[in-house]
Amino acid sequence: MEILFILIPLAILILAVMVVAFFWAIRSGQFEDLEGPAYKILMDDDADLEPLPKKDKSKSEKDS
Numbered sequence: 001m002e003i004l005f006i007l008i009p010l011a012i013l014i015l016a017v018m019v020v021a022f023f024w025a026i027r028s029g030q031f032e033d034l035e036g037p038a039y040k041i042l043m044d045d046d047a048d049l050e051p052l053p054k055k056d057k058s059k060s061e062k063d064s
Helices: 004-027 036-042 057-063
Strands: none
């Protein structure tokens, strides 16, 4: 029975922390654009994926 004197205030404290975190997330704009990141995946830039030019191996083999 004495454990309730610890668990009830602990539960209220955890609830208060969760409510504060939720309102912080709302005020900081975490829930403003929910669909944007989903479309961002589909609109990737293929220009960034171009392969790098190959180095000439004959020059590096001659140096060593």
